[in-house]
Amino acid sequence: MATVRFYGGVGVIGSSKILIEQGGWRVLLDFGLDFSPGTGLFRGAVGPRPGHELSDRLKTQMAPRIPFLYRPELMGAVGDLPSGTDGRTAVFITHAHIDHIGLAGDIDPRIPIWASADTARIMNALKSSQELQGPWPELQVMAAETPVSFGPFRVVRYDVDHDIVGASGYGVETEDGVVAFSGDLRLHGRHPEKTWHFAQKVQGARALVMEGTTLSFGFQEAVRTEGQVDRDFARIVGMTPGLVLATVYPRNIERVAVFMQVAEDLHREFLWPRPMARFFQAMGLKAEVWDADRLEGVNKHPERYIMQLSPPDWPMMLDLPLGPGAAFIHANGEPLGAFDPHWTLLQDWLAALHTGFWPIGTGGHASPDGIRQLLETIRPDILFPLHSREPDRMLPPPGTARWLPEKNRVYDLSLNES
Numbered sequence: 070m071a072t073v074r075f076y077g078g079v080g081v082i083g084s085s086k087i088l089i090e091q092g093g094w095r096v097l098l099d100f101g102l103d104f105s106p107g108t109g110l111f112r113g114a115v116g117p118r119p120g121h122e123l124s125d126r127l128k129t130q131m132a133p134r135i136p137f138l139y140r141p142e143l144m145g146a147v148g149d150l151p152s153g154t155d156g157r158t159a160v161f162i163t164h165a166h167i168d169h170i171g172l173a174g175d176i177d178p179r180i181p182i183w184a185s186a187d188t189a190r191i192m193n194a195l196k197s198s199q200e201l202q203g204p205w206p207e208l209q210v211m212a213a214e215t216p217v218s219f220g221p222f223r224v225v226r227y228d229v230d231h232d233i234v235g236a237s238g239y240g241v242e243t244e245d246g247v248v249a250f251s252g253d254l255r256l257h258g259r260h261p262e263k264t265w266h267f268a269q270k271v272q273g274a275r276a277l278v279m280e281g282t283t284l285s286f287g288f289q290e291a292v293r294t295e296g297q298v299d300r301d302f303a304r305i306v307g308m309t310p311g312l313v314l315a316t317v318y319p320r321n322i323e324r325v326a327v328f329m330q331v332a333e334d335l336h337r338e339f340l341w342p343r344p345m346a347r348f349f350q351a352m353g354l355k356a357e358v359w360d361a362d363r364l365e366g367v368n369k370h371p372e373r374y375i376m377q378l379s380p381p382d383w384p385m386m387l388d389l390p391l392g393p394g395a396a397f398i399h400a401n402g403e404p405l406g407a408f409d410p411h412w413t414l415l416q417d418w419l420a421a422l423h424t425g426f427w428p429i430g431t432g433g434h435a436s437p438d439g440i441r442q443l444l445e446t447i448r449p450d451i452l453f454p455l456h457s458r459e460p461d462r463m464l465p466p467p468g469t470a471r472w473l474p475e476k477n478r479v480y481d482l483s484l485n486e487s
């Protein structure tokens with residue numbers, strides 16, 4: 070008998086952690102950090118204490134109490150939870166977003182953590198470019214569609230399309246059939262064929278754990294493609310006579326590369342915050358940094374530049390040539406969305422500086438209609454909606470049972486009732 074248990078992603082977007090167990094062996098899919106700005110005990114100026122991050126998170130239910138998983142030296146005063154390894158646990162990561170990999174550094178290094186080559190590349194580039202503190206996961210690279218056997222399990226990784234390279238879905242073969250996990254995926258990105266291929270490969274799975282991000286917030290907007298985002302960026306930069314400020318999410322490296330090319334084509338230099346520029350350089354892109362020396366040039370010839378500012382740098386806008394001839398283009402960088410308290414703060418800054426705001430981005434998650442199409446293709450026996458504020462809005466196709474996950478509950482996949 071195989072069981073599945075959800076330690077995160079239940080009723081929330083992100084923090085996915087799915088444990089599949091059989092005969093004492095364990096496969097853990099994703100190990101993300103709860104990322105909901107403005108909520109929880111740690112918010113604003115209050116964060117976990119340096120050096121006690123894991124134990125602070127364990128004590129506030131922001132990290133799951135899973136035995137034989139964590140690095141013993143990080144456990145602090147959480148003495149009742151066995152740490153280290155049982156030798157029968159392996160971890161598989163879908164992609165390098167913090168809500169899927171953010172806690173992986175806390176895992177005992179003797180436990181293998183598998184991921185795609187691009188996920189490892191991003192994590193290595195972040196590590197080398199950002200001088201980040203704290204433990205960091207060592208990832209083992211796993212090719213697409215080349216199964217890894219672990220105890221009684223056979224685990225297959227599939228490429229899917231998301232707003233980060235290297236995104237994966239998984240199929241875990243158990244004695245009760247395949248447990249498929251979508252990770253985060255979409256059909257409106259640059260590589261929809263990858264997502265479709267995954268759906269076809271896990272067709273008829275015993276269970277499918279499916280992300281339902283867009284079924285939150287009463288989702289209504291039409292979905293824009295990555296191609297439309299690229300074209301809107303070129304169009305708005307092209308019609309802006311003055312300085313362009315932009316915010317793009319750095320880990321969406323394919324979009325960053327296109328935006329850099331648009332800047333070059335339109336004879337503008339794209340200037341980045343230093344840590345981002347270092348990350349792009351580590352990913353093999355040429356990236357220029359803005360610093361005090363560059364500001365004179367920007368003020369003299371604002372039409373020759375595009376700049377990205379991180380929120381702590383926003384007061385610099387007071388020294389930049391903003392106003393009606395300038396534009397701020399939002400393409401899914403910080404602040405990430407209306408749920409972030411910095412979102413309205415940015416609107417206040419731009420209003421004060423009489424600068425137009427152009428939100429042109431698109432998300433990394435399948436639309437409600439995309440989710441429906443994927444479910445109709447996969448048609449699992451059991452559907453577990455996850456990674457959504459409103460998982461009950463994900464409806465199963467005919468013939469599929471829906472089990473709405475409860476946190477920490479054990480689901481026996483050999484049964485036909487939850």
Ligand SMILES: [Zn+2]
Binds near residue numbers: 433
């Ligand atoms: Zn993601």
